[in-house]
Amino acid sequence: MDAQGRGRADDIDPADQWVLNPNTGEYELRLSPSAPQSSQSAVPGPRRSATRRAGAPARGRTATPVAPEAPGREVPPPRRRRGAPPEPLPGRRGRRPVKKKGKAKKVLLWTGGTMAFVLVAAAGAAYLYIEHLNGNITSVADDGASTGGFQKDKAINILLIGTDKRTGSGNEGYGDSGSVGHADTTILLHVSKDRTNATALSIPRDLIVDIPDCPTTREDGTKEIIKGSTGVRFNTSLGQDDRTPSCTMRTVTELTGITPDNFMVADFNAVKTLTTAVGGVDVCLGKDINDPDSHLNLKKGMQHISGENALAFVRTRHAVGFGGDLSRITLQQNFLSALMRKLKSNDTLSSPSKMIKLAEAGTKALTVDAQLDSINKLKDLGLELGKLNVKNLTFTTVPVVDNPAEKVKATVVLNDASAPQVFDMIKNDVSFTAVKTQKKKEAAAVAARLKGTKA
Known part of the structure; x- marks a missing residue:
């Protein structure tokens, strides 16, 4: 399969798209941000060594940025695993996922609000009745x-x-x-x-x-x-x-x-x-x-x-x-x-x-x-x-x-x-x-x- 089918990298040599990460000792595929991947493409993940070096980030965490590439080459962000949440953009804090309120909590909130209304209404009615008396x-x-x-x-x-x-x-x-x-x-x-x-x-x-x-x-x-x-x-x-x-x-x-x-x-x-x-x-x-x-x-x-x-x-x-x-x-x-x-x-x-x-x-x-x-x-x-x-x-x-x-x-x-x-x-x-x-x-x-x- 040629480079067009693997990464849509046009005239870039496929060999140049694999970069050694000095912190992990592993080769990682680096694609240009302007060349989106097809959801149908089967791009192989980076090769990994048998053992992770001491001090390397745990699996699932963001890897330490690699050394700058040669001039004219942009280094895309590391590839994330399928199903994993997207990484936050640089300079922005990530949002915590919004948790949906459970049905029981909704019922409690509704009941509490109703009870508060009833109590306020009862207090008002009691005041009016006392004034009536x-x-x-x-x-x-x-x-x-x-x-x-x-x-x-x-x-x-x-x-x-x-x-x-x-x-x-x-x-x-x-x-x-x-x-x-x-x-x-x-x-x-x-x-x-x-x-x-x-x-x-x-x-x-x-x-x-x-x-x-x-x-x-x-x-x-x-x-x-x-x-x-x-x-x-x-x-x-x-x-x-x-x-x-x-x-x-x-x-x-x-x-x-x-x-x-x-x-x-x-x-x-x-x-x-x-x-x-x-x-x-x-x-x-x-x-x-x-x-x-x-x-x-x-x-x-x-x-x-x-x-x-x-x-x-x-x-x-x-x-x-x-x-x-x-x-x-x-x-x-x-x-x-x-x-x-x-x-x-x-x-x-x-x-x-x-x-x-x-x-x-x-x-x-x-x-x-x-x-x-x-x-x-x-x-x-x-x-x-x-x-x-x-x-x-x-x-x-x-x-x-x-x-x-x-x-x-x-x-x-x-x-x-x-x-x-x-x-x-x-x-x-x-x-x-x-x-x-x-x-x-x-x-x-x-x-x-x-x-x-x-x-």
């Missing part, structure tokens, strides 16, 4: 009547006020449809400093009290002092003469010597919406109740109530006890105890839908003081109250006696013999639960001694 909250000034708000390292006193204002769908049928919203049901909730126990003190609406002068901030920001009243029913501390919840606070302080930290006002709708949100509560009745005034008709035994039935239950008085407000207080306490148990139950706490319904119902139905005017502040209070074991919650009522000034008994007055002791126990953070437990032990011991004596 904040927009639900109605707050009014405490006018300096409170302590300035509850503190985490102290006992907590929250004034819970249920008004008889008939606003809301279906509420006009309950009694006095034109009520301005009196303090119909009032409870001072005391939670101990260590959060191990609590006392719910009911204040009768028909208790005769003195209402002090009440500095009041109006909705338009103007301020005025509403004159106090002597010897009037407690429920007129709210609504009457345009009195606000801060005036009820001052009246409670005047009566008990205890200054509330915060207040919450609930209307008829709060009872209906809160019980519906938790799926209803269970109450136990000692006898059948059929009260045409409250529209309640329930049989004796355990009953499940919510919505309208729950409101009728707390409004009932003519069909229980002596038919007065004191008899109704017992029902209200039973209802609140059942509601608190349901709020603390796993059935409620583990249900996102119920928690959302509760958040909606609570923020819409309650009016709070300005110290509790955001969902975060209400959450902090809720976390403190949530530490309480409801088994250690004691319901009691301000000790009262019939008003001696009345021939037809309609109101009550403070029992001066026992009421001060109850107020002092709350002020001094004494557990009513512990006192009751101790009294039971003492009674049992007395009974055991009497039984032994008779034997």
